[in-house]
Amino acid sequence: MTLRGLLWRFAAAYMVLLVVVALALNLAGASSSTSGNVAALLGAVMWVCMDFGKKNGRYFTSEEKKRAIAGMLVIDMAMQAVLTVSVGLSSGAPALSLGPMSMVLLFIGVLHALVIWAFVGIAGKQYAAAEAKRNRNG
Incomplete structure (x- = not known):
């Protein structure tokens, strides 16, 4: 899988998960979807990163990891x-109002950047653990 393919999958998965989570929260009567948005983000990040490793037989190189996180x-x-x-x-x-909207997006951007960075790393550790287990079991 290419990095471009990973980003297309991420966009599609994230969009679908956002819609599904929003509908589920709405049906449950939740008034805020902030945690749902983060859950959709986590799910999309973990899925595409693990799939990248599985399809390529390896995890990201350092450069690929930076580009994947930025993308x-x-x-x-x-x-x-x-x-x-x-x-x-x-x-x-x-x-x-451009000022308040920009501040909201900046705040969300910083938080989501940290979440993406952390979970790309966690997915890498999970991939490495799964590969080690698979190699031990033959």
Whole structure:
């Protein structure tokens, strides 16, 4: 699998998970979807990273890891920007205020960058452990 393929899969998985989690939370009567958004992000990151390792028979090189994290963050922030603008417009605001919206996106970006970075690393450790176990068991 190429890095481009990984990022396309991440975008598709993340979008589907965001919709599924939002629907599930709405049906459950939850008023906030922040934890659901993070859960969708974690699921998408872990799945595509583990799949990359499985399909390539190895995990990321150092350069691939940096590019994968940056690519996932760009995709995540694009989706978050769309969600932020949608929420702003649906709340009846006559015009979007760029300052507060930028601050919200910056805050979300920092948190999500840390989450993506951490879980790309965790997925790598899980992949290595699974490979070691598979090699021990033959």
